[in-house]
Amino acid sequence: MSEDLHAAVAAGVFGAEENHRALLQSVVEVARALFRAKASSIFLLDEQADELVFEAVAGEGADELIGKRFPSSTGIAGWVLVTRQPLVIEDVAADARFGREAAESTGYVPKGLMAVPLLHDERALGVLEVLDRPTDTRFTLKEMDLLSAFANQAAISLDLLQRARRAHAALADDGDAALLARVAAKLEQRGEDDDDTGSRDAALQLLRALEQLL
Amino acid sequence: MSEDAVPQEPPEELPAWSLPADAVERIRLETAWPERVTRDWAWGGSTGAGIRVCILDSGVEPGHPDVGPVDNAVAISIAGDEVNVEVDTEGDLCGHGTACAGIVRSLAPECEIHSVRVLGAGYTGSGGILLAGLRWAIDQGYDVVNMSLSTTKQKFASMLHELADDAYFRRTILVASAHNMPVESYPWKFSSVISVGSHELDDPLTFFYNPSPPVEFFARGYELDVAWVGGGRLRCTGNSFATPHIAGIVALILAKHPELTPFQLKSVLHLTATNVGGES
Structure with missing residues (x-):
């Protein structure tokens, strides 16, 4: 409770909701630019519902998927979230079932994807995906480290904003x-x-x- | 009490906490260590036969051509305080467990594969299920447990640590994926497990000892074709695929030298690492 109280006081002077949306969009835009990828998307964990929520997309993909919910521990994003392990998959289209799963979660069938968990302290906040890097350069483990470092920065900002967001919810009641x-x-x-x-x-x-x- | 009622030596099954002079002969090692431990000595001619490898993951697809027979598959769930272990009829809920099983099979073609599914029941509670699954796997006496997963939950750290040590003393080798993210995660950082990161080379038997732990070994985890659900394959990269390479090599070594303790086994891995003394 005291943590929420602190956050609530902070939130009194802090506009959280717009910043939250802007930050998520910025994360996917920067991730896409960083890897010169066709698209990037972010899924956040809704702890109460125990589901992943498609929150933002940059580049190819479908805006109408925003708000769509997925199981929190199955499929690629679910596996990455629960195991805390980053994953890179190529030749996605070669596997019909996987292609379908990817399409349902991104709005189009990518050739390849990188997925990394968003972790801050003990918490797993969600999953960041980068879809279809350029094929003219070879993917390397250094890029995976770069994605992990970027995801870490994104997770720190997200954690701060999520606290403010929770605090805004607390502001709405009479407590x-x-x-x-x-x-x-x-x-x-x-x-x-x-x-x-x-x-x-x-x-x-x-x-x-x-x-x-x- | 008459004198002959007092045993002169503790029975064999009691753990030895000290070593009397007349007991030195009793702990004579069964393995004759060669002057130089080579890969040929370590696993030459081995197929992994007789070794039980547990894949603690998302399940394993039965009948996948790259995986072959799955000797046993269970799913772990928790209802209240009750841990349920049931026959797993759902196969693999992601594809990852199948990928790990396929990698182990490619290295140790005659080992037994056992699937313990600890993923798929939701994010909430997944730490408890991981813990229960690992405990169950250790109780089964598996020779090797592949753990391409980790948790960041502090409250599980001490319990996982105890389980990892328990496995170590019961001769179950835990092989765990290292984390390349700047957060505290477990169990890969415990010294009683073998932790694995990735290298970028193609050879499945090329692995490196890392003289700057906590990551102890680097194995193939880059752009490899792995088994995936639906009988297919995908090209994947990640530490989670490097881990079953070491698990497979461990199965080969244990099949040839079943008497090795986890300490000795880690020494053999060190001595046969590509950058130490192990030519490919």
Whole structure:
């Protein structure tokens, strides 16, 4: 609870939802550019439903798949998520069943894909996929390390934003966290308004007294 | 108590915590180590016959031409506090377990393949199922357990560590995929398991000892054609495919030298590594 409380206070001064969407889109755009790939997509784990959710795509692929849900531990993305192991598969189209699975999860049948788990601390947040690297250069293990390093950076940002997102959800209810976050937001607002520093100082004094009391 | 009721020596089955002078002969090693341990000595002529290799993964597709016979297949599930081990009729839910089994089979054509499915029941609870599956596999006394998977959950680390040590002392070799991601994950980092990363060469018997652990060995894990579900094959890359190469080589060595302990076996792997003394 205390973690949520901290996050809720932070969220009072932090617009999370738009940033979350923008970050996801940025991750797939950069991943696609980094590997000169035809497409990149990201799946996030919905822990409550125990499902992977298709969240963003760059390049080829179908935007209408956004929001589509997949089993959290079967198929390629599920295996990568649960085992925490990156995987590179080529000649995908050679296998009809796999091609179908890939098409259902990306909107088109790629020739090859790289899939890497998004891990932060203990948590597995989701799976990042890079589809169809250029065929004129040979794939190397160094690229796999690069993808892992990029996925690590993406996971750190995602973790931060997901905390803020959860906190926003907490703001919507009438709990203690929501109250504290509203107070934090109002204080921040007063701080930005030069004419109102007096009431801000008074409020801060009151909060310090409250802290001592508690 | 009469004097002859007191045993002069502990019975053989008791673990030896110390070594009296008159007991030295009792621990004489069965293996005559050659002056130089070569690959020919280690596994020359071996087919892996008699060795039971467990694939702890997503299941193994029965009847895949690259896998051949699967001696036993079970699925692990947990309901409440109860661990259920049932005959697995679903085959492989991803393709990966089949790929690992195919690689082991290609190296050790006459070994037994046993599938223990610990994946497929959802992400939530997967750590507990992995733990239960590994415990069950160790209880079966498998010679080799291929673990191309890991967990990042801290709460499982100490239990996995205990299980890995238990396996080590019961002579079950755990071969686990190393992680190339900057997070703490288990069990590959435990010294009682054999951890494996990938190299980029083509030869399935080329493997390297890493003088800068925690990754101990690098095996073939790059652009290889592996068995996949539906009787087909896919070209894949990843540490998870390097791991069954070492598992297969371990099966070959154990079939020829069943008396080796995990410590001795790791020494043989070191001495026969491509960059140590093992010509391909």
